[in-house]
Amino acid sequence: MIPLHRPGSSLLHRAPAGVKLSILAVAALVLSLYPHDPLSIGIALLAVCALYAVGRMGSRVLGAELWRLRWIVLVLATALAVFVSPVAAWISTGRVVVLLLLASLLTLTTPMSALLDVLRRLLHPLRRIGVDVEAVAMTISLTLTMIPVVAGFAERVREAGRARGVRLGPRAVVPMLVLALRHADDVGDALAARGIG
Template identity: 55%
Template sequence: MRQLYVPGDSAIHRAPAGGKLALLAAAALLLSLLPWGVVGMAVAVLIASAGYVLAGLPARVLGRAWLRVLPLVVILGAALFFFADPATAFIAVGRIVALILLADLLTCTTRFGALMEALQRALGPLRRVGVDPEVVALTLSLAIATIPVMAGLIGQVRDAQRARGLRTGPRAGVALLVLVLRHADDVGEALAARGIAG
């Protein structure tokens, strides 16, 4: 399983995992529910990108994050541009890009163990109704970590299609499914090696 955490000593690195999770959840709600305009969405994406600088992460980390979302920007943006209008395309793509960048920033500045502990504490009350907080925390942690990984897999498929001179089509979906299943196997093996799953 790919190690996402990038060691550092910034204020963002030192911030409690629970606080960062709460901010990510709040950002997701704001990005989804507020009536954004083009300028506001551009500012939101810039703020998400600026988080990498504030965290003292190397420029290559931000560049890698943008390379992962670039195929999504091109494919989804082009589709919405033709079927809706440029402003709608920009805002819709901007929402997703900002959220992916923030999720990637969280996984780059928060150790997986700290993320798990924060989720377990937040989900603790669910134990009273028969829900296992550890299992739910693991599922949510993996889901958050998978957001930037999935964006990267989409980029790999697009690059492979382009290298073969093929246009994006049904074959790309099959290739993406293969990569997703392979990633799932890697995650399963990593969990089994740590005695978390069998």
């Protein structure tokens, strides 16, 4: 798995993993359920940028995270602008970007082992009804890390095409799919070696 955590001593690095996970969950609920206007989405985006500064990530890290989301933003915003309206495109795309940036910030400032511990504790009561808590916790943590991992694959494919002087376009999906499937096999082998799944 690609290591995402960046060690540091900022306020966000020192905050308990449970608190950060709770804030992400509340933010997801508020962004999903509360009706927003373009101004509130703009404020939310500025607030997330401020959180990156609080976590001492710097504009370079924030820029890299935004760059990784460029295709999601482009496809979603274009589709909504064409089929709904530019305002709906801004609001919906802004919601997605805020949540994905928050999820990335969580993984950047929190070791995966700490996240897994919190998820295990939260899910522990479900053991009584036969839920495999270890597998569910691992699935959630893997889900949190998949966006930057797949974005990394896209970057590798693009750089390989550029090095060969080839513009892949839609054909880039094939090597990306191969890399994603290989990564899934590696993760599956690693989980099996730990007795999970």
